[in-house]
Amino acid sequence: TRGMPNSVFVYVDYGIGAGFIVGGELYRGRDRVAGELGHTTVDLSGPQCHCGNRGCLGTLASGLSVMRRVWEARQGPPVAAPVDLLARGLRLDDLIQAARAGDALVQSAIREAAAYLGVGLANLINLYNPQALVLGGKLALEGPEYWETATTAATRRLYPAFRNQVGVIRSALGPDAPGIGVAALVVRPLFQPVPLPVGA
Secondary structure (H helix, E strand, O other): OOOOOOEEEEEEOOOEEEEEEEOOEEEOOOOOOOOOHHHOEOOOOOOEOOOOOEOEHHHHHOHHHHHHHHHHHHHOOOOOOOOHHHHOOOOHHHHHHHHHOOOHHHHHHHHHHHHHHHHHHHHHHHHHOOOEEEEEOHHHHHOOOHHHHHHHHHHHHOOHHHOOOOEEEEOOOHHHHHHHHHHHHHHHHHHOOOOOOOOO
16 A cells, blocks of 8 residues: 555455554554454344354454355354364365365355455445555455455445545455564564754
8 A cells, every 4th residue: 555645454364354554654543453344243133253242244254254154054053153163174275275166155155255345345435435445365365256246345335426536456465464564563663763862
C-alpha cells in the first residue's frame, strides 16, 4: 500500500484478521489489538464462536470454517471447536488441493466461505472508505474461486459511490505477509531520525 496512507489489509488463513493504516501509521486501538475482523458478526443465527457470540465472520469465512463444513458433511457429527480438526489431521492445504482436483463438496464450502468474506469486506470499505483494501492469506490467494467469489460479493454490497473508487488488491507478499509486517514494526524505529537537542 505504498502511496496509500489510508488502507486496510485483510488476511484469511485458518483465521481472519485485519490491519488498518491511517495516515501512514498502523492503527492499534486502545489496547493495541485492533483488527479482530474475524469477530465481527455477519449472521445472527450463525454457528457459535469460541468468543461466545454467534455468526462471527471467522466462523463462516475462514479456513477453519471450510474445514468444519467439509468435516460435518462427510463425518456427520457437528464440531464444537473447529480448531480441534487440526488434531484430527485435517489441513487447509489438503482441502485446497482437493478443490483444485475437482472435489465438488470442498469447492462449494470454499465458495460459501468466500461469499461471507465478501460481506465483511463490503462492511469494512463502507465504514472506512479506504484508498485500497489488500487481501492476502493462503485461503484468499490459493483457494479456488475464493478470491473471485469474495470480491464479487463485496462489490455487490458496496455503497454505490465507492464501487469505482476502492479496489481490492492481491497481496504481493503471499502467506508471509504477517511475519514481514511484524518484522517491519520491530526494525522501523531503528531507522527513525533521532531528535537532537536544540542548538546541537
